[in-house]
Amino acid sequence: MAQIRIKNVAKRFGAYQALHSINLDVADQEFMVLLGASGCGKTTLLRIIAGLETPSEGEVWIGDRRVDHLAPRDRGIAMVFQNYAVFPHLTVFENIAFGLRMAKMDNALVTKRVERTAELMHIEQLLKRYSGELSGGQRQRVAVARALAMEPDVILMDEPLSNLDALLRLEMRAELKGVLAESKTTAIYVTHDQVEAMSLADRISVMHQGRIVQAASPIEVYRNPAARFVASFIGNPPMNFLPATSHGNGQWSVAGQTFNGPATQKPLEFAIRPEDLSPADQGLKATARVVEPLGAHLLVTCDVEGASFRAVLDSDLTVRPGDILTLAPQPDRIRWFDPETTQAVA
Numbered sequence: 490m491a492q493i494r495i496k497n498v499a500k501r502f503g504a505y506q507a508l509h510s511i512n513l514d515v516a517d518q519e520f521m522v523l524l525g526a527s528g529c530g531k532t533t534l535l536r537i538i539a540g541l542e543t544p545s546e547g548e549v550w551i552g553d554r555r556v557d558h559l560a561p562r563d564r565g566i567a568m569v570f571q572n573y574a575v576f577p578h579l580t581v582f583e584n585i586a587f588g589l590r591m592a593k594m595d596n597a598l599v600t601k602r603v604e605r606t607a608e609l610m611h612i613e614q615l616l617k618r619y620s621g622e623l624s625g626g627q628r629q630r631v632a633v634a635r636a637l638a639m640e641p642d643v644i645l646m647d648e649p650l651s652n653l654d655a656l657l658r659l660e661m662r663a664e665l666k667g668v669l670a671e672s673k674t675t676a677i678y679v680t681h682d683q684v685e686a687m688s689l690a691d692r693i694s695v696m697h698q699g700r701i702v703q704a705a706s707p708i709e710v711y712r713n714p715a716a717r718f719v720a721s722f723i724g725n726p727p728m729n730f731l732p733a734t735s736h737g738n739g740q741w742s743v744a745g746q747t748f749n750g751p752a753t754q755k756p757l758e759f760a761i762r763p764e765d766l767s768p769a770d771q772g773l774k775a776t777a778r779v780v781e782p783l784g785a786h787l788l789v790t791c792d793v794e795g796a797s798f799r800a801v802l803d804s805d806l807t808v809r810p811g812d813i814l815t816l817a818p819q820p821d822r823i824r825w826f827d828p829e830t831t832q833a834v835a
């Protein structure tokens with residue numbers, strides 16, 4: 490069993506606090522994605538798990554072993570980085586075999602492992618080629634194959650697809666998901682790309698300024714963001730926010746319209762995703778500013794009482810800049826945030 494437990498892990502670089510008391514459990518065979526903007530601390534956390542960085546405080550456990558004092562090679566992990574170090578002067582076979590040779594594995598067993606992993610990554614026809622002759626996507630497969638060949642308990646990946654072009658990224662993403670599920674490896678994957686995170690993860694840990702703001706399934710993070718940061722970070726275009734004032738009895742005034750909401754009296758923010766709005770007789774009055782026909786839908790950036798507000802509408806609608814739209818939010822998709830704490834309010 491290779492569950493990972495991170496207990497109160499903090500990291501300081503001199504006076505700079507890169508991680509604040511991180512607590513996170515990753516289940517055996519779970520695919521966990523660490524998602525956040527540049528500088529939020531995801532790589533630092535991954536490097537601490539790998540043993541490439543020492544935590545200032547806290548513990549890291551893999552299975553029933555505390556590993557934070559162990560050398561990286563004794564932790565039962567394999568890593569794939571963005572700048573995957575595939576050796577150009579070695580064949581694909583020898584690249585995949587690299588770690589196994591280092592571990593002095595028997596030759597026959599090495600061949601078996603390499604062939605099996607190459608098959609899993611669909612590169613069995615490339616085994617005799619030199620890695621310097623490969624395309625970016627093929628090299629990426631070799632890097633993942635080399636990590637998987639070690640049959641690690643845990644695989645750690647730091648933006649492994651970011652050097653690939655958009656189409657290849659999409660293809661590799663789907664493949665990686667399949668391969669990891671098949672190999673039954675526990676995985677932690679770092680990315681700043683929310684679509685990649687949504688697509689791959691069993692659970693996403695959204696990080697912000699050295700903290701985990703929410704750790705939940707992709708759909709939960711999307712539908713029920715625990716904090717305003719998550720609501721604005723996940724989703725493209727992001728969630729809309731408008732100030733709301735209470736009438737009491739759970740009735741709220743938002744841009745001149747009345748909505749049902751939480752029972753509290755303090756001012757809140759009303760939030761709705763652009764795709765949860767549709768034209769109706771009653772709703773928020775919005776002046777269209779920019780209309781972008783994106784094929785699958787129409788993205789309209791509007792103005793609602795001076796606030797910028799986006800709606801994703803049916804591509805068959807005709808909307809022109811200057812048009813006044815009446816947009817009805819889908820009632821069960823409305824969310825509320827406390828502007829003071831920035832946390833979601835039930």
Ligand code: ATP
Pocket residue numbers: 502505507525526527528529530531532533534681
């Ligand atoms: P990116 O997506 O840009 O890689 P990240 O979320 O992975 O960002 P980290 O690399 O973990 O971020 O860095 C977190 C913070 O810690 C950053 O502000 C970074 O400048 C700082 N930091 C990281 N490593 C060091 C170091 N060795 N010395 C000093 N500061 C560091």
